[in-house]
Amino acid sequence: MSTSGRVYSILVVDDDPNIRKLIKAHLSKYKSYEIKETANGEACLKQLREYIPDLILLDIQMPGIDGIEALKRIKEEYPKIPVVMMSGVGTIEKAVQSMKLGAYDFVEKPFNKDRITVTVQNALMNSSLQNEIDELRSELKQKYKFKNIIGQSGVMQEVFKSLDKVTDSNVTVLIQGESGTGKEVIARAIHYHSKRANKPFVAVNCSALPESLLESELFGHEKGAFTGATGRRIGKFEQANSGTVFLDEVGLMSPVTQAKVLRVIQEREFERVGGNELIKVDVRLISATNRNLEEAMKKGEFREDLYYRISVFPIKLPPLRERKEDIPSLAAFFLDKYSKEENKEVDSISPDALELLMAYHWPGNVRELENAIERAIVLATNGEITPKDLPPAVKSLGEKKLYESDNTLSSWIEKLEEEALKQALLECEGNISQTAKKLGIGRATIYRKAKKYGLPMVK
Ligand SMILES: Nc1ncnc2c1ncn2[C@@H]1O[C@H](COP(=O)(O)OP(=O)(O)OP(=O)(O)O)[C@@H](O)[C@H]1O
Ligand SMILES: [Mg+2]
Known part of the structure; x- marks a missing residue:
């Protein structure tokens, strides 16, 4: 293979030492290949923990972990390494099966040297192209990641960087910031870039509902749970199963609701209002508030244990x-x-x-x-x-302001005077006598003041 002069490492796995020798001798003729070998599936998996080859040539029939089993494990843990299976007499069916399991190709024993050369070349070429595509794709994803969220400032760039760290995990995120700083936008961005993106994003505004309704809103209720509960209702936590619950204005939750939410986070289960069936959910929780929760906690209005649970990853959005x-x-x-x-x-x-x-x-x-x-x-x-x-x-x-709250009266009067003089001089084309007449003061005063303010005049 002649691309870029790099050396590709190939791991040959076969229990037959003669075969390993044969392949090694053949492929070593190509300067760009470095061949390592190992005798069975177990040894192969062990080797992979130490180094990652660019290609694996894997025998199908081996004692212990055979080729098919080894292939499954390789594809699970190292899906990007291309694997070419080697099949002996009677293992053709398995070779076909291995293709379904993600093998790149297979070669039959006894070997045709040219066939091995071509297959190895193709597999390497294909995988390096695939890697290149993956890289480009992730670059693109990065570029357009938060495309509708604007923020060139250093502080926002830091926020974006921290988002990258949390989108793929399940940690709870607490977004704090003044009203209108983009808390909900960020919450949605986290969800839609996470593995839960295809599952629901369910927002609950904790301040919009009275206490009694908030509980049933979050956890649902059973028929007859309270007056007016004419049927069973599925709550937001249940609707959001496998997805994300966005608790907006979380700082305004009552103590009772706080205790219930804490339980969902800890136990991942709850009961509907008026029901006793335990409902298990898998939700990711993102909360937002413009209230200072640390202070609310000090005042005893927000539970400390809940605070620590919802703020595993805190994000502060700075005011504009x-x-x-x-x-x-x-x-x-x-x-x-x-x-x-x-x-x-x-x-x-x-x-x-x-x-x-x-x-x-x-x-x-x-x-x-x-x-x-x-x-x-x-x-x-x-x-x-x-x-x-x-x-x-x-x-x-x-608009020009003559008066500002920190002006003293004298400086205000001075400004007015300057403004009046400027205008009068302008109207009289800088003529001092005319200006004096117009303003009803002496020529000498006009002269002195115009000089003081640096206004143009004609003597
Ligand atoms: N960085 C941003 N880029 C583009 N649009 C933004 C950005 N931040 C906020 N917005 C827009 O500003 C508006 C307010 O944002 P959002 O609703 O997320 O604020 P909030 O912090 O949740 O406010 P509140 O506390 O009042 O609920 C939205 O229309 C949102 O699209
Ligand atoms: Mg909001």
């Missing part, structure tokens, strides 16, 4: 004002999204409008920015968002 670098790309993302939705061609944000977006402190975080852009698109003219299209709170940042 602490990651302002994300504002331009978030704004562009929402611009693209809502201009399509509104079917209106608005494709840019003017520099002064962007400046205002950057200056604003966004108490409602990403959600507030999203709403601002959506609204601005409706108002925009000439395909561009300008300051006039922004919400009043944002727009007003750009």
Whole structure:
């Protein structure tokens, strides 16, 4: 094989030393192959713990763990190593069976040397192509992984990195952050990139329901469990079986519900309200809250044991004002999204409008920015968002303010004076006498003050 000059290691497994010798002698003629050998299935599996060959040539009939059994175990533990089976007289059927179990091909004894050469070459070529495809695919997956979640800032990049670590595990995740920082978006991203992606993601808002209803919402109820329970109801934990339960606003759960949720996490089982059948579930739990749970715990409003159970992997989402670098790309993302939705061609944000977006402190975080852009698109003219299209709170940042709360009265008066003088001078084209007349003060005063404020005048 002539690709790239690398050396491929091939492990030959056969109980017959003559066969091993024969193959070794033949394949060793190729400089790019390094041959190792071993006498049976057990020894082969043991070897694999020490090194991973690029290809295995595996005899079918061997004492102890035979070729078929060894193949099964190899495919289980090392699915990527290509295996070529070697079959003697009477084992053809097994050779065919081995193909179904994932062998790449088989060669028959007695060997035709050319056939071995070609089969080995093809198997190696095929597997390196496969590896290349896998790598490209995982790169692509990485690239588009969180494609609808914007965050170039260092803090968000850290969040994405930590997501990579948890998506494939079953640990409970607690997402904390102010309202509108994207807690639910992140919860969904974790689910849809996990092994549970094809199973349900069931969200429960713990603050939206009164205590009595929340319990039946989470665990379901039996017919007649309480007045109005006219039939059996399946709760969210049951609906989410094999998938993920998202407990939103988890900080607002009552002590009773907290105790029940703790039990589900610990025992993985519960009863429906009014029922006594134990229901077993396999769910992954992701919780979110904008409440400071550490504080709630100190106040005795949130159970400590539950806190530790739900926060095995905590994620803190920073408020938008602490990651302002994300504002331009978030704004562009929402611009693209809502201009399509509104079917209106608005494709840019003017520099002064962007400046205002950057200056604003966004108490409602990403959600507030999203709403601002959506609204601005409706108002925009000439395909561009300008300051006039922004919400009043944002727009007003750009309006000159004479009075700010930390101004002293004298500095306020000074500003007013400067403003009035500037305007009058402008109207009188810098003529001091005319300006003096207009403002009703002496020429000398105008002169002195214009100098003080650095305003242009004509003597
Ligand atoms: N990083 C982001 N990229 C793109 N969109 C985002 C991002 N973060 C949040 N959003 C959008 O902002 C809005 C609010 O996000 P989400 O509902 O996840 O916030 P939350 O933290 O759960 O808020 P609350 O505490 O009020 O429930 C959603 O429309 C979401 O799509
Ligand atoms: Mg939310």
